[in-house]
Amino acid sequence: MARKSRPSPNPTPELSRELSLFHIIMMGLGMMIGAGVFLGMGISIGEAGPGGVVLTFALNGVFAMLTAMSFAELSSAIPRAGGVYNFARIGFGRNASFLAGWMEWFASSVAGSMYALTFAIYSIRFVDALGWLNPLYESFGGDPETVILVMERLTAVITAGLFVYINFKGSSETGKAGAVITMGQTLFVLTIGIFGVVAVVQDPSRLQNFTPFMPEGWSKLLVTMGFTYVAFEGYEVIAQAGDETIDPKKNLPKAMIYSVAIVTIIYVLVAFATVVSVKAGSEGVGQMAPWEWIGQFKEKGFGEAAARLMPLGNFVLTLAVIFSSTSALNATIYSGTRASYALGRDGMLPGFWSRIHEKNRTPYGALIATAAIVIFTAAFLPTEDVASSASIMFMFLFFMANLCVIKIRLGMGDELEYGFMMPFFPVPPILALIMQAVLAVWLVHMSVIAWVIAPIWIIAGLAIYLLYSKNRVIAADHEITIFDEQRNYKPKGYPVMVGLADPDNAVDLVNGTYKLCASKKKPHVELIHMVSVPEHISLSESEEYTEPGREAITEAMLYLSMHFPLNTTIRYCRNIARGIVSAVKEKKVKLLVLGWHGKPEDRLFNIGATIDPIVERAPCNVVIIKGSEKSKQRYKSVLVPVSGGPNSAYAAEIANIMAEPDAKVTMLKVDTGQKRGFKLREFALNQAMRLRLKPDRFTTKTVKAKSSVIAILREAKNHELTVLGMTNRPLGQFRGLSVPEKIACRTSKPVVIAKAGGKVDSLFKRIFS
Structure with missing residues (x-):
């Protein structure tokens, strides 16, 4: 007899539900309208031209909506902290879920360090323009580069530490702080877009900047779409808020759909403003096309365009980037913390990761571990290639989410209570899978170092799972758990499984099984009874439901054990059909007999x-x-x-x-x-x-x-x-x-x-x- 994978009988501490629909929409927008979009605007217009930059963000918004619908459907049915980690565990099992959570933690944490550095770079740039760093130059022997570098790193660490503290204070404070910052960044970004529209109304000739529309060819769209795709990944952080959102089955899907729609409109508006910001033939532009003049500055192109578009353009842009980077930093720390907390909660990482502060009800253990990665990376490591690794892992996560929504809808659609179900299933996730595969291939050519770092992190995760997590993971309610197993023989020959529900039909199944087995060479019989436990009953308290199965198995054993090698298993689960199919695959059964x-x-x-x-x-x-x-x-x-x-x-x-x-x-x-x-x-x-x-x-x-x-x-x-x-x-x-x-x-x-x-x-x- 063996008893395996018993779920923990102890009650699990819960996070507080304080986040409203407005808070999580702002959280998603804060993650998406990050500093990266400002850096990518100039590069995109240089690569794809004036029409290309607008189409880049418009088409990316459409494809992002496909994956957002996958996240929305999954989050409405499985509203728990962990995001793709939870989806993968239910859809593909523990191995895939650990890797999903492991990659999600890394991607969010490293992205957080990048946002902290972005905030520091623009803040120090603004302070330096005001002349406030001149005394430090004199103190350090007139070496401004060293002073700026030290100040940037120090500011990044302090900023990261501040938002770690905000996250420690609780999800309400996190949501409120993020909402205020996101409102600020959205206001500044919309201001830039509105100035672009006003400029065209006052001077319609600026629309000539869109001629030619695609000077570099349509193939360049793939390049720029791959480069800017991660600017739409805010729905991932919304999924992490499942344990802390008010009415998550309704509010999570709404927040994901609304945030992608809002951010797509904002991006297209800002892209339009960037193209029309520079008047053809103006000072400094000469004979160059406006889009070429902006594109030559690459990541700084958007700043140059904003300076030409409106008064105090550099100042407004600096404020916009500062607000954007801090809101994204807040969201990534939150997301990375919840991803690692989910791993600790389920026993895949040591218990330190699952500790929740008694007063603030926040996962402080996971937060400390996430803070260590964010601060260390921001202080000591070059973030460009590591950030590319984060982009690749985000792409892997989105790919897995689209696989999960298909797997879970087909495999568990009758068990889950959905708050949202995407239309035209499974077309949206399949289209998203194809697009993400294409963009992932392009990212291979973007950074060779990133494709070294990413496998190293994944291999390290596999090692941790095999050496530590595999034998310590806590069984989840959706999993099939062995309650009682008697293995009298080592399976050989032709495996036959007989599903027994109650003693009433045992005789008919025994007679039929005997004839079916007698026709096979060296048959081996597995008698199985699945115990269906109601949702309100803990799986650890389900022993009282096993009695009918024991009687049926005993009656079948009395007859069949005299003729064939025979083993028995009693398992408990939430869904009998999935339990039997899982056992069939596990035992590699060739014939299943049911009543x-x-x-x-x-x-x-x-x-x-x-x-x-x-x-x-x-x-x-x-x-x-x-x-x-x-x-x-x-x-x-x-x-x-x-x-x-x-x-x-x-x-x-x-x-x-x-x-x-x-x-x-x-x-x-x-x-x-x-x-x-x-x-x-x-x-x-x-x-x-x-x-x-x-x-x-x-x-x-x-x-x-x-x-x-x-x-x-x-x-x-x-x-x-x-x-x-x-x-x-x-x-x-x-x-x-x-x-x-x-x-x-x-x-x-x-x-x-x-x-x-x-x-x-x-x-x-x-x-x-």
Whole structure:
């Protein structure tokens, strides 16, 4: 007997819910309208031209909205601190989730140090312009470069320390401080955009700056879009606020969608203002096109443009960048802290990371660790290439989020309570995946050093997971946990799993399993019972729900253990279907035998029942047995309705196994008047040949009827057992019962429903179901 991965019975400290919709919108905008967009504006106009810079931000906004919808859907269903870490754990398991959280922590922390340095550089530049550093120059022997460098680093450390303290004081203070700063930066940025519009109204000739529209060619758009894509990643920090947001299922999706829409409009407006800021032929521009003149200054181009556009342009720009860098610094410290806190909360990092301050209700352990990375990087390390590594990891995170939204919608759509579901699923995440893959390739060429740093951090994370986290992780509610396992034999041969629900259907399953196993070479039987625990009950308190499963397993063992090697497992979970599919994959089962429990109450969607998702997702052959009061161990007359598909062939194989050697096995074709090229007699002969049977093993019968269900039910009355192939259909299809299910519901005779695994399932379904 083994007991594994027991969840922690101790109550987990909770973060306080104080952030409103306004606070988290401001938090997302603060992350997006960072200093990077100002640096990227001049580079983008130089690379792609006047029309290109506007299209860059417009198209990036569209593609960012696709990923934002993925984040919105996932956050509305899983509103917990950790963001992509939580999504990956539920979608792809612990390994992927640890890497997601590990990368998210690194990316946010290093981005925070970059914003701290950006604030310091512009602040010291402004102070130096006022002449306030002149006394220091004299004190240090007239070496301004050294003085400026030291002051920049010192200011960056002090600034980072200040925002670490603000985050320590609590999410309310963090949200309020971030909201005030973001309002300030948004005001300054909008001021620049409004000045651009006013300039065009006063002088329409400035619109000539857009001619030619794309002087460098359309291919340059890919370059500039890749360079500026991370300027739209504020929805990631919003996802981190799940534990602290008021009414998160509604407010998180709204904040993500609204923030991306707002920031896209602002970016396009600022890009427009940048293009029209310089008048053709003005002083200093000469014969150059205005966009060329701005582009020659590269990252400083936007500053030069703003200085030409409005009075006190340099001063306003400096204030805008200062506000932007501090708001982004606040958001990245918050995001990095929550990402590492999630790792500590779930046991993937030491308990220090999960400590919460009793008074402030903030994760101070994770905050200290995040602060160490931010301050160390800001004080000592060159941030350009490290920041590129952060960009690459953010791209990896967005890629994983889009994979997760597909995986979780298909695999757990019937379990989760969504506050938002994206339209046209799964088109948006697939489009986003393609675009992110293209941009990630471009980022490879942007920084070679970044592609050295990123793998080193990922390899270090893998080492920590394998050496520490793997055996210490706390089981989450969505995970399948082994309660009781008896392994009497080492699995060999042909693995067969029998899902037992209660003692009432154990006899029918035992009889069917015996015949199915007897036809295989060296069969090995795994008896499994999944304990479905209600949401309000802790998994650690679920032992009282195991009694029916123990009785069913004991009854099955009494018979089957005399004939085949046999192991047993009792597991508890929130969803039986997912638990069984998980066990099938873990044990590498080739045949799954289940009992029929009748028509489910809610048939609005097929995924609402237990059997349906198992049949759809199990990567093996599945046999569903419905017994009756007159069930027999020996069947002399078996009916097999067929239509020619792969499941019909498998149904014929199962019928041959269930029937006695001298039994009559009748293949039935119902002719409803539809034109089909299915030849029944030829199909029967082919199946007999495939199974190495005598040609007369299968007899054939064709009947004409308007309803195939009525015809099959009429014929089933004259047979002791009916075996049907499962109807193939898309997962979660909006429809009623399938033909095999209707037969099983309406006949009093025993029924077996068979589904062939492996080749029938699509690659898409294997990956995401």
